[in-house]
Amino acid sequence: MTETVNEDAEPDKAPESDPSTPTAAIAQEQLVALAPDVLADSLGDYMRAWWKRIRGGESGALPIIAGLIGLCIYFEVQSSAFLHAGNIVNLFVQATAIILLGMAELYALILSEIDLSVGYVGAVGAALALALMGTPQNWPWWAAVIVGLLTCAAIGAFQGTLITRLRIPSFVVTLAGLLGWQGVMIAIFNTDKGAVGGVITISNNVITDLVSGNLTTAAGWILFGVGLGIFATTTLFRTARRRSQGLTAPPMSITILTIVAVGVAGAAVVWVCNLNRGTVVAVEGVPWVIPVLVVIVVAQSFLLSRTRLGRYFYAIGASPEAARRAGIKVARIRTIAFALCSLTAGMALIVYASRLGSFSVGYDGGSQVLYAVAAAVIGGASLFGGYGKAIHPVLGGLVIATLTNGLALLSASVAKIDIATAVALMAAVAVDATLRRRSRA
Amino acid sequence: MTQDVPLLELRGVSKVFGAVQALDKVDFVVPAGKVTALAGDNGAGKSVTIKTISGLWEPSAGQILWEGQPVRLHRPKDAEELGITTIYQDLALCDNLDIVQNMFLGHERLRHRLLDETAMELAARKTLADLHVTTIRSIRQPVASLSGGQRQSVAVAKAVMQSAKLVIMDEPTAALGVAQTRMVLDLIKRLSAQGTAVLVISHNLNDVFEVADHLVVLYLGRMVAQGPASEFDRQVVVDYMTTGQSSRAAAAGTDTP
Numbered sequence: 001m002t003e004t005v006n007e008d009a010e011p012d013k014a015p016e017s018d019p020s021t022p023t024a025a026i027a028q029e030q031l032v033a034l035a036p037d038v039l040a041d042s043l044g045d046y047m048r049a050w051w052k053r054i055r056g057g058e059s060g061a062l063p064i065i066a067g068l069i070g071l072c073i074y075f076e077v078q079s080s081a082f083l084h085a086g087n088i089v090n091l092f093v094q095a096t097a098i099i100l101l102g103m104a105e106l107y108a109l110i111l112s113e114i115d116l117s118v119g120y121v122g123a124v125g126a127a128l129a130l131a132l133m134g135t136p137q138n139w140p141w142w143a144a145v146i147v148g149l150l151t152c153a154a155i156g157a158f159q160g161t162l163i164t165r166l167r168i169p170s171f172v173v174t175l176a177g178l179l180g181w182q183g184v185m186i187a188i189f190n191t192d193k194g195a196v197g198g199v200i201t202i203s204n205n206v207i208t209d210l211v212s213g214n215l216t217t218a219a220g221w222i223l224f225g226v227g228l229g230i231f232a233t234t235t236l237f238r239t240a241r242r243r244s245q246g247l248t249a250p251p252m253s254i255t256i257l258t259i260v261a262v263g264v265a266g267a268a269v270v271w272v273c274n275l276n277r278g279t280v281v282a283v284e285g286v287p288w289v290i291p292v293l294v295v296i297v298v299a300q301s302f303l304l305s306r307t308r309l310g311r312y313f314y315a316i317g318a319s320p321e322a323a324r325r326a327g328i329k330v331a332r333i334r335t336i337a338f339a340l341c342s343l344t345a346g347m348a349l350i351v352y353a354s355r356l357g358s359f360s361v362g363y364d365g366g367s368q369v370l371y372a373v374a375a376a377v378i379g380g381a382s383l384f385g386g387y388g389k390a391i392h393p394v395l396g397g398l399v400i401a402t403l404t405n406g407l408a409l410l411s412a413s414v415a416k417i418d419i420a421t422a423v424a425l426m427a428a429v430a431v432d433a434t435l436r437r438r439s440r441a
Numbered sequence: 442m443t444q445d446v447p448l449l450e451l452r453g454v455s456k457v458f459g460a461v462q463a464l465d466k467v468d469f470v471v472p473a474g475k476v477t478a479l480a481g482d483n484g485a486g487k488s489v490t491i492k493t494i495s496g497l498w499e500p501s502a503g504q505i506l507w508e509g510q511p512v513r514l515h516r517p518k519d520a521e522e523l524g525i526t527t528i529y530q531d532l533a534l535c536d537n538l539d540i541v542q543n544m545f546l547g548h549e550r551l552r553h554r555l556l557d558e559t560a561m562e563l564a565a566r567k568t569l570a571d572l573h574v575t576t577i578r579s580i581r582q583p584v585a586s587l588s589g590g591q592r593q594s595v596a597v598a599k600a601v602m603q604s605a606k607l608v609i610m611d612e613p614t615a616a617l618g619v620a621q622t623r624m625v626l627d628l629i630k631r632l633s634a635q636g637t638a639v640l641v642i643s644h645n646l647n648d649v650f651e652v653a654d655h656l657v658v659l660y661l662g663r664m665v666a667q668g669p670a671s672e673f674d675r676q677v678v679v680d681y682m683t684t685g686q687s688s689r690a691a692a693a694g695t696d697t698p
Binding site for chain 2: 241242245246247248306307308311314315317318319321322323325326327328386387
């Protein structure tokens, strides 16, 4: 969705170089205005267009996947425990909270804003939910979760209102939030009678099972089959619809290839999760949190790419003025984005607490914010606004989880892990900045 | 012009900013389905005039008539609802969105409450084809990858898409090279051939004489000449733009107020 400018020629210079023959200049323009993937008719064309796109600054997912595979090989060579089923599933679970935080941050990044408070806003929601479902309140888990998430959304809407109505930069509002919501989180721990020594232990089975409960191996395969079936049908159906209307559609080979790739990746995940990873008793099956994550990612992807609201996020991120003139209520849409950001952060922190089985007042929401931004940007979203897809935090979250998990296996110190993550983030931002600058020049 | 009701008419429109008289009793007509050029040197009041017509600023005095009826334009939305679309020099396009997405921004078509990309793409394709915008390879490419002339075309097509009756273009060729200018001028002609009135703000007389059917010249906030473009020649217009009067025009008997 971003700029795919061919760096070999500059559009506006073309006519001036040969003013006597405007038709020649316009023909040259056609070459310049190539938009790769929508033009390709064959597999070969597509590959060429794809390569051009990478050089033009829109690298897509493959370089990150390649990097991920490279990291996995490195860690496996260094420590044979890395590719053990138990560790891989652990890595997936570690990644889910980071992915969700990255998705939260994605809403802010698309709008060309930043939300530094995601770590503690999510923590307020999670702490509230856990306190409500624990003793002595004993709310049903779903009611507690709904209240926790709605609280997060309300906080996001409040911060969004300060940003849009009072025109305070999001950086400042959410920096204050980073501190302020930590205070609120501590207050919840202090008030809750169920919190012992600053720790709320999760007593509810549904919430602990979110991460530690597994689908049966058969259920895992069935769910995977159904999911892949839906994906394949909708993809094929959409391509067929475009073709029948006489519109360009990606070549059939690419559509099939995409479906096969998704199928293979999904099958690999289910297969690894279904291996017995227990040491004493058999532990096998896909953790519940994975299908839950898939549903959230698909829903957010749908929101961003198929609804009017999502379209307006991107429009505002690129040009608030153009959006305003198109009649879009910019302030309201931006506020909604901040509310969605905080809501997703709440989901992330509930998953985080579920993994640990408890939630401690010593939780560090500051470093979680860095993970959130890093996940989105490493995955391919842009810090400069207007660009980013739901898949980006998924890829970025996996990279960060792989880094932290692998380094921990190598018994690296916390210091080393922090530095490695920071370097990965800086590298991703540097790539982002360079590519955006080149495609805008 | 006399037999038909003009699409837009300004009668004695004045605009005062504090002590500055930006527009002084400006009268002119914009005939329906034709290209009107609004010419004038810097500071002549061209920008103030179009901002008044597009509802950004209310006139201090005078009347604006739309299809013969007096109208009040308090907000840009009022002008938009009448069918007046203004394309400013920045074009108001989102670089990250593709051509279809830009053309429908703020007016997306929905199907089952979701974006109906197919319908929008078909409609966008038809509009561009009607305007003979043929240099664009794919309408699914982001606007950032387009040349200046192509961006201008997308902005015009967007206005047409929203069924504008009057498209106001502010210096549409100012930043363009020769071939690109050619492309935009052709586009303006086609737009009027389709029955859409165009008001072009320009101080490039080549462009003005190339496309305009009707000419209005402003000088220091006053309307100093208007009439069918065929009644003017270049030198006369230069005189009006620079001095507010023309002895040559008086000699030739051109109609002046």
